[in-house]
Amino acid sequence: MPAPDVNTDRLKDDLRRKAEALGFDVCRFASAIAPWTEGDRLAAFVEAGRHGDMGWMETTLERRRHPTAMWPEARTAIVLGLNYGPETDPRPELEDLSAGYISVYARGDDYHEVIKGRLKTLAGQLALRMEAEVKVFVDTAPLMEKPLAQRAGLGWQGKHTNLLSRELGNWLFLGVILTTADIPPDAPETEHCGSCTACLDACPTRAFPAPFQLDARRCLSYLTIEFAGAWPEEFRVATGTRIFGCDDCLAACPWNKFAKAAQEGRLKARAALQSSRLADLLALDNAGFRALFARSPVKRIGRDRFVRNVLYAAGNSADASLVSPVQALTVDPDPVVADAARWALGRLTA
Incomplete structure (x- = not known):
């Protein structure tokens, strides 16, 4: 609970300013205790076997269903976004058949290392001010960051299932601070994909059985990164020169007309990896x-x-x-x- 003398509006403004000073592009707030249906959707995804060999999704399913399933004391989620947008559309690079294509997100330093220290700094300041417990997360714990981000108003999960922002496009890393402090939530975002299917049409392996659904077993990001075995023939051909990840559905999104190139130097592409x-x-x-x-x-x-x-x-x-x-x-x-x-x-x- 916030201390009696804490002005939560001022607190949120202060945290946003500190987040911006740390290099984050957006900082918003969501309830960690409100009910949601995303856990049921995840369970259906796993039950259908669409998680492939990612057995950890099955073993941690119950903890992933809701933020409080992982940490019952959590009351508020602070969701932060860090833009990693490329300078230009990366898809023309696939035309060079003698070069290996590495996903934009992996061309610089590991985003986990870039973000986690900054989250800890911001969380530490919050903990001192609110006398609250905090925990930070960057894509490695059983926490559903994208639904939390939509609930906080950062964007929405597009038809490609990735987070999509009207202001930043979909080249966006997420970090989350869970806290025992009660902080009023921001307004959630709604879906703005409309009738567009650009991301679905761009997928080289037809990994989307329906809008807003992904079958990881057909996804080149899953195959190149998570899957350890030999691939079926159709995917070996479909990968083209993609050797780590795939950006086709992200790059195809029309909302990227509002995206900007990454400002964080550690996330910019190294020449050797581009x-x-x-x-x-x-x-x-x-x-x-x-x-x-x-x-x-x-x-x-x-x-x-x-x-x-x-x-x-x-x-x-x-x-x-x-x-x-x-x-x-x-x-x-x-x-x-x-x-x-x-x-x-x-x-x-x-």
Whole structure:
């Protein structure tokens, strides 16, 4: 509960100013205790098997159903957004078939590291002022950030299921502070997609069975990042040169006409990750992989999974100069890598 002398309107204004000083683009407030239906939607998603091999979604399902299922004492959610928009539409980069495409969000420093320290700073100031408990979250705990963001008024979950803002487009990282303090909520946002289906039409694997629904098993972001095994043939071809993530549905959204390029220097693309040559990436051993992707979100999938992705891209490149490095990987110790190399070699020599 807030202290008797706390003016909550002034508190919210002060926190917004401090959030802006820390580099956040938006800071809004939502109730953490109000009922919602998003937990039922998540349960239906898992029951249908659309989470694929992400077993952690099933094991933490009950804790994900509602913010208070994870932390019963939580009363308020402070939701913050940090823009990571690219300088230009990244989709034309896919035309260079000798370069691997890395999702915009992963071209700079790991956003978890960029955001978490700032959240802790803001949360610490709130805790002192309100004499309240706080916890911070950046996409790693069983907390449904996007529904909270919609409830706080940052934006809405578009037909591609990602958060979409009228002011910032959909290139937006989220961070959440849960607190035991009671702070009046902001007005929620409503859906503004209308009849547009640009994001659904742009998906190269048709991963959306219906608007506002995703089947992760068909999503290239899931396949390149979360899935550890060998891919079905149709997805190996459909990935093109995408080797870590996929931005097609995000980049296609018309609301991005209001988006702006990221201002945070640590989130800007490194040159080495914006146009990475497939030939160089195929040569990566474990040490080389760790060195190239130090401080990057890419590092968490490891060399083997990453090189598997690069081999699928090589198989789609029609670049005869890749035959030799691909052939060398047909005897890779990792069986999935070796399988991907044989597939790519077959495509390159057909």
